[in-house]
Amino acid sequence: MAETTSTSTQTSWVVKDDTLRYELLENNGPKGAPQGDPIMSIRNLKVSFATEAGRVDAVRGVNFDLWRGRTLGIVGESGSGKSVTALSLIGLLDDNAYVTGSVKFNGEELVDKTDEEMAAFRGKSISMIFQDPLSALTPMFSIGDQLAETLLIHNPNMTKQQLHDRCIELLTMVGITNPEDRLDAYPHEFSGGMRQRVVIAIAIANDPDVIIADEPTTALDVTIQAQILDVLAVAQRETGAAVVLITHDLGVIAGTADDVLVMYAGRAVERASIDTVFDQPSHPYTMGLLGAVPKPHVAAEHRLVPIKGNPPSLAAIPKGCPFSPRCPMASGSCFEIEPTLDPFNAAEGHLVSCHKLATIRDRHLNFEDVYPKLEPLPAKWAEVPRDQRPLVLEVKDLVKTFPVQGKGLIRRDKGTMTAVDHVSFKLHEGETLALVGESGSGKSTTLMQIMDLVKPESGSITVLGKDIASLKNNRERRELRRDLQVIFQDPMSSLDPRMPIYDVLAEPLRAQKWSPKDINKRIGELMHLVGINPDYVDRFPSQFSGGQRQRIAIARALATSPKILLLDEPIASLDVSIQAGIINLLEDLQVQLKISYLFVAHDLAVIRHISDSVAVMHLGKIVEQGDTEEVFTNPQDPYTQALLSAIPIPDPKIERTRERMVYQDGKLVSSSSLLSSHKA
Known part of the structure; x- marks a missing residue:
């Protein structure tokens, strides 16, 4: 049995397990230190998969506890092991x-x-809310039937009236209007946001x-994301x-989180309270x-700083620290020995897995110290002022x-839906x-019309x-x-x-009748x-990473030296650290070309x-x-104001204090008042 010691200070307490190198989180953040015994304890969790290519170690010794009323956020890129x-x-x-x-759940072992x-x-x-509500719900059964099934599995003696009342209560709790009418x-027949509300209702059905x-x-x-997070908080x-x-x-x-676990290559590399991770990231x-993410609440002052390289394959994790091939501080033992999760500050329970921990702590190193010097944004308008550049695209009064x-066997037209409603905008060279x-x-329909794939009516x-x-x-x-x-999302x-x-x-290039010699030269340039x-x-x-594939897609789009690129969610499928590199590339290409x-x-x-x-579209119209910078700092239209209010800001102190606004019936309403009305 592991030897356990306890240390107390005025503001925080720590319990250390010498075998598992585990500590409780610090007394820091919106809810302070965890109280009482954890409801769930995870120790040295390892998960591997037997595949045709060999063994894949997806999770490699993870430790954490869960307490009632607290939220643990697990973050990491694709392949970090968080979902497994x-x-x-x-x-x-x-x-x-x-x-x-x-x-262990309430002391009972679940692994076996x-x-x-x-x-x-x-x-x-224990219940689960999945990413895609459409695949989580059964299309052949009504919402009421699926809620009732969840209840009956664990409460077989519930009466029909009790089931009905509980279903109504659950739908009301998650903010679905007219729940009586929605049961059938x-x-x-639900929107994506409404479906996710139903999934949350199913998840909390049995408390x-x-x-x-x-x-x-x-x-x-x-x-919708903001509303779902509010519903999750209510749940x-x-x-x-x-x-x-x-x-x-x-x-x-x-x-949303009280505590954070940062995962990389199947292991935790940092764990702390939410405030500590954002104020004092130490891995x-x-x-x-944090440095690779653009900040929605402040104007861009410098180029983004991507993390070089790509996350490792879990089937071929590098020797030593898995992050060492991408780490600006890596040297010596970083390439030979994998570090353990050690206390950054034993009195606060902040844990970091890094050989350079002492250097980072003693020198108070932060992002600017560890990563390359921040570079200024490219000077786009150095040669010709923006308003004097030629017009390359004009969309006028598009409908x-x-x-x-x-519904039914004979599907007669019942009317029309206006996807694009008198849309107009201009695009200048280099803009x-x-x-x-x-x-x-109406964004995608507008793009399809510009590409001449859908004909406008006027x-x-x-x-x-x-x-x-x-x-x-x-x-x-x-x-x-x-x-x-065009550059597409995936x-x-x-x-x-x-x-x-x-x-x-x-x-x-072949479609444009280029010669083989010129094609060879152009491909090298691209x-x-x-x-x-x-x-x-x-x-x-398939032999390239996601970021490299998107670079190749950009090269293909640039092959014929176009004047205009239509970019449809070009970085949405990429990890955060890779997104930054693609954004920087697009900015460089714009200035260069x-x-x-x-x-x-x-x-x-x-x-x-x-x-x-920026042009803000709503129900087919450009509303602002x-x-x-003018739109982001001084939005005039209520819909734009609601849209900007819903952006999650990577700063817990700002997120905890700001009031989120919702656009409803042409006006702004506070999200807290909406939740109160649903509860009432």
């Missing part, structure tokens, strides 16, 4: 998983339980002690549950994550409607115009002085596409997996331009960093348009 950790708590891993260590034994815990003591509705939320807001618009207050919140969004963590990886069909708005606002689109409606044949359309290229699906990179880049080794042209897309960007993204922090002007 969560699934192991509830016994939902695949059959090829091998789990060791200890997961069978699937049948774990069924008694799932949905009752099916998942496809669980632990709620695991795995990226519960990733697929949602920013305003925690109503049940008193411990919450594990898994996310890649540091802003979400800042506003180079945590510093890098597009779609028929709305009725970035951002189109922002929620799902259904209005005009002029590209480099030519009205695209006047294009008469394929030759003229090819000329347009030479000057107007490079893996936009690059042909059967073609080597040489052919991917050569394809648009690879250098986007920072990919030209020797890799014979490789296939004087190219113009029409940028569509849901991440408003990225929009503020990269764009010069202007210089980026």
Whole structure:
């Protein structure tokens, strides 16, 4: 049995387990130190998978505790092991998983339980909220039936009236209006946000002690995300549950978590209270994550600082510290021995896994000390003032409607839905115009019309002085596409997996009748331009990382030297540290090539960093348009104000104190008043 010692100070207390190197979190943050015994204790948790390629160590010795009423945020990039950790708590891993260590719930060991034994815990003591509500809900059953099923599994003696009343209570609790009418509705009849509310209602139906939320807001618009996080907070207050919140969004963590576990390559590299992690990040990886994120609440002052390289494959974790190939401080033992999770400050319970811990602590090193010197943003308008640059794209009074069909076997048109409603904007040479708005606002339809893939019903689109409606044949359309290229969200699906990179880049050049000699020369130029080794042209897309694939997609878009790039969520599928490098690349290319960007993204922090002007779309209309800083600092339209209010800010002190506003019936309403009205 491990020897345990206790240390007390005026503001914090620590319990140290010498075997597992475990300590309680410090008395810091919105709720102070944890009180009482933990509801769940995880010790030396290891999860590996047997695959055709060999053994994959997904989780490699993780330790933490969960307390009632507290939220533990687990953050990390793809492959860090955070989702596998969560699934192991509830016994939902695949059959090829091998789990060791200890997961105790109220003192009862769960690791060795069978699937049948774990069924008694799932949905009752421990529940889970998944990322995609559409796949989490059964399409063949009504919302009421799915809620009732969750209740009956653990409460078989409930009467029909009790079931009905509890379902109404749950839907009301999560903010679904007219719950009586919604019980008989099916998942496809709800919006994404409403479906996620239903998933939360199912998760809290049996008053669980632990709620695991795995990226519960990733697929949602920013305003819906804010509402779901509010609902999750209400659910925690109503049940008193411990919450594990898994996310890649540091802003979400800042506003919801009490304690934070930062994971990398299957292990915890830092653990502390929420305030400590943001005020005093002490692992180079945590510093890098925070430094790579654009700040939505302040104007961009310098280039983003990406973390070099990519996270390692869990099937081939490097020797020594897994972060050492990417770490600016790595030397000597960093490449030979993996560090343990040690106290940064024993009196506060701040734990860090780094060989350079003493140096970071004693010298009070921060992000600016560890990472390369911050570089100023590229001077876009050094040669010609922005307002004197030529116009490259003009959209004027654009309108597009779609028929709305009725239900039933004979689906007659019932009317029309206006997707784009008299939209107008201009784009100048070397400028970035951002189109922002929620799902259904008309952004994508507008892009499709500019690409000449959807015909507008009225209005005009002029590209480099030519009205695209006047294009008469394929030759003229090819000329347009030479000057107007697109970069999509997911490079893996936009690059042909059967073609080597040489052919991917050569394809648009061949379509423009380039000679083989000129194609060879151009491909070499493109690879250098986007920072990919030209020797890799014979490789296939699957042999590159996500960030490298997006660089290749950018190279393909630049092949014909276009004047305009349409960027449709170009970094949404990338990890935070990789996003920063792509944003920097786009900024450099714009200055170097004087190219113009029409940028569509849901991440408003990225929009503020990269764009010069913003057009806010809502229900097919542009409701506000202007210089980026003017729109972000002095929004005039209520919808814009609500949109900006919903952005999660990566600063816990700001997130805890600001009032979030919601756009409802054409006016602003505080989110707290909405939650109060739902509860009433």
